[in-house]
Amino acid sequence: MIGLPVILIGTFIFMPFFGITINMISLLALSLCVGLVIDDAIVVRENIFRHLERGDSARVASSKGTWEVGLSVLAMTLTIVAVFVPVTFAEGTAGIVFRSFGLIVAIAILLSLVEAFTFAPMMSANLFPNIKTKAKKHKGPHHDVVPDLKFVSPDAELSERDAGLIEEAHEDPGRLGLMYGNLLAWSLKSLTNRMIVVAVAVSILLLSGWVASGLKFTFFPEQDNHEFVLGFELPPGTALEETDRLARQAEAILMADPNFESVISTVGFSGNPERAEFSVKLTKADPTVEVQNRLRPQMAFLPRVSFTIPTMQSTAAGITGRDLQVSLQTTRPLHELAPVIQAVHATMDEVEGLVDIDSNYNEGKPELQFIADPARIGNIGITNDDIATSVRALINGSRATVLRQNGVDTDIVVRLRPNDRDSVQDLSAITIPTRSGSVPLSSLGTVSLDSSPTTIRRYDRLNQILIGANLEETNLTDASNALKPKIEALGIPADIVVSYQGTLQQTSEGFDSLILAMVLSVIFVYMVLASQFGSFTQPIVIMMAMPFSFIGAFLALRIAGIDLDITGMIGLIMLLGVVVKNSILLVDFTNRLRRVGIERHHALRLAGAIRLRPILMTSAALIAGAIPTAMGLHIFGGGEGSEFRRGLAWVIIGGITTSTLLTLLVVPTVYSLLDSVVSRFMGLFKGNQPQDAVAAPAPKPVVPPKTEEPLAEEEPAAQPEASAPVGADA
Structure with missing residues (x-):
């Protein structure tokens, strides 16, 4: 936690360089980053602590502990950044929110990487430099995760980073680690058990689709x-x-x-x-x-x-401020749309939950129109401007002079008396001066009482009429789904374009941006993991955690009674990068154990038991960081605007919870299945090779020092268990 102020203050420093201000979105991102940015430091410090328990000095433990998990921490950080890269290119209102949130999370997570690799080990090495380290002694008997640890052919060249793994394999992971190791032993015991785990996982994914079908969607949360x-x-x-x-x-x-x-x-x-x-x-x-x-x-x-x-979209009580807006566009004159407007208005009256139904169409404001006779005014020798000037002077008046009394100037305006300009007949009798003398206005054209629209709304070069309604005890998505079929059944002419604008349009654009951003995020995460692990297949195993986060997110929203809004959409994208962290820790440590010669299933059991503690710590930190936001807890403020933040927090809490619990079983199972498939596939090619191409015998396995239990006999290198970690062919 000591590095948390460094990360948050550093994020504030970099925000102006990207044009980000302190607002509701940026503060929401920072509040959720509290639980996210300490994940890297948790993984590093937990590994340093394990070395301290084994008796290493503080400096040695800090150096080795940071070095061993460096690849995992780097991959964890880059996946978060990769998730939010496509989000910054979203358009519209959703793009503004996504960009600000994504940049802040990316800045904070990159700073957390620097802190985890520099500040965290430095503090661990120098905070208590004179402490005398002793190996941790267990109160009870020592228990290995895998008592009958089996070795196969190790890599010919082991890195110094993996040299001490045999000793780690015989560490006691504690009661919880042993329980998890036994659970993995059951799931990996046979193909039947592994298929049971896969079947349960698929069933849960299908259940998530059913849970999502009952969600209600909106753009901004109701506040x-x-x-x-x-x-x-x-x-x-x-x-x-x-x-x-x-x-x-x-x-x-x-x-x-x-x-x-x-x-x-x-x-x-x-x-x-x-x-x-x-x-x-x-x-x-x-x-x-x-x-x-x-x-x-x-x-x-x-x-x-x-x-x-x-709301954030509108503060006016006019049509453009209504929750649901139906747009009619055409090249026809506006008065020809009157029957269609009435039909749509009546249809909206039939939809339950729609109130304050109205349109921006008016028959027009009454006005007196004068249409001049071109031949007549041409013979007299006057223009339209001459007529307008004379009429304006007689009706509105013109300043004749200025009366000054006691130093105060008063304009003298001359115009017709009120009883000479009250009716159409009076105005028709107005005399207009010409070169041939004064003539009545009615002799120069036609004077009539008519009406015309005060405003003409155009959109995409077409005349537009908006018909709006507010919502009462209903959801925008439900109301629009009930309205659309009714409007389609009206048989509106093809030259009248019907569309939906306002909040519904923004919601549609926001969800389109979400789908595109999620697809790009998955692709970017795969690219990052493939480059980090040097494999085309291992990223698939790691990314198995992604879909299992959605069931928890959807279920949390259903339980809390919250609609899926734009903040929840951000949470779903955020989960794509967060939930793969646990998988990265498991797969990376499994690969390292297999490189020193430990059999595949035993390596999976060891990696799960040893990495269980940092996995639970990072997940708990994320959940704890989101709980105050989800519960609307506040100390210094009045809690205004808490509704805006709750959806995102509940998505994070539910997604992290389910993905952590499910991936602890699913990821090792899928790793085992996929590794078997890859091994058999590669074996087909090896079987076709000439005899002189057979690889040399593998070196003897590394024997752990001072082990009390005899190791199992070494298996032939040609068996599937002797293959490299899944996807190493890439």
Whole structure:
């Protein structure tokens, strides 16, 4: 833990170089990194501690312990980095979140690698430099994991790193290690037992698919900030006074509610005097959704009323702020879409859970239109601009002069009297000065009362109408799944493009980015492991832990009652790199034991028993680091925004738990099966070789010093057990 501040402070130092600020996403990444970045140091210090127990000095134990697990720690770190490399290239809103989170985790994990290789062994060697080391003595009798340890042909050239493995093979791993070793002995005893383990693993994978089918999906998690926006809109052309009258009635109802802490009213917007909004801040007595449901019947007198909870995507009460948005796009004029809009509106009314259904289509704001007669105005010798200037001066007025009284200037504006410009007939009788004298406006063209849209929304060069709705006691995915078949059954013409925007579109893009990032992450992890282990098949064994993390993640979300959102998606990607750490420790140590001549199954049992302690320690550290976030524990704050972080934490806790428990059996089993297949496949080629190509006899196995139990007789090198570790042909 002493290196944790070094890693976190170093991460803060590097964040500005990548344009990352301190925000909710970056702090969430750092909080989960607390349990992740100490994994490397745990593996290194645990191995150093094992050497101290064997009687080595602090300096020797630090040097040997770090050297022996160097390859494993490097592979563990690079897999995490490889997982988050493709995440940084995601697009859209999901890409912004993924990039920030992925870069912070990558920076922190690379710094943890440096700390594990430098600071950790240095502190282990110099923290207690004068301590006298003694070999650890067990209180009870000594127990070997494999009493009848069997040796086959060792490698001709052993590295100095593997020279002391025979002594380690006869260490007592403790009661828990012995129990795990016995369990591995049963699973590896026969092909039947191994197939039973595989069958159970496949069944669990199928179960994870069933668990995932019951999950609900959303983009951002629902957060209760105890505030909402209430809005309404009158028909176009309504006077501001009428909007204000209704707004005051609604404001009186809101202010009378004791659960409302503050109300901010906005009556009239630029170019839209018929619209009003109320920003309401609640006390923390009742949930926001319950208050909205209680308030909705009281506000039924307001036209086109809507409720919106401010989120990261939108804070407005308009159509673009609704949870579910249906888009209609076409090249037709907007008024031709009216029947289709009504049909879609009626269809959405039939879907349970959709409320505040409305569209941004209005018949238009009333206006007086003048269409000039080109021949007439051409004969008189005036232009459209001349007519517009005269009409504007008579209706709006023009400044004739300035009256100065007591040092105060007052504009004198001249225009028609109100009773001369109130009706269409009055405006038609306006006289327009021309070269031939003044003529009435009606003689220059046609004056009519009509309407036109105040705004025209276009998307991808097409006219667009949005029909939006809010959700009430339902999930966005469930509502959209119920709505889509109903809209398809309407038989909307082919020249009208129907699509879904808003949160649903962002959710779809986010999950598409997740699938792409997961595929690329698996490929990158395979490439890293293949380069580290020099094999094409061993990465497959190591990556068997990946699918077993999903069952725990999905099950944890189901138990906690949380939807799978964008933070949970980040957790799933993160699990791809985290869960292979345990497999790396097992496979790497198994390969080392086999290189010194220990038989395959015995090597697997020894590696599992000896590496069980660091595996459980690293998994426990990750789970412990995510528990405060999952439980919403807080000391210095009020806990606001904890809903945003819970999904990711529960995914990590569930995924790490199941993957750790399952891979401790599945990975050794798959290693054994795949190694047998590779050995037999390679044996086919060896059988076709000429007799003079037969390899020389293998050297005698290394005999461990001071062992009390006789070793089994050496088996012929031609047997399958004498083959190199699985995948060594690469």
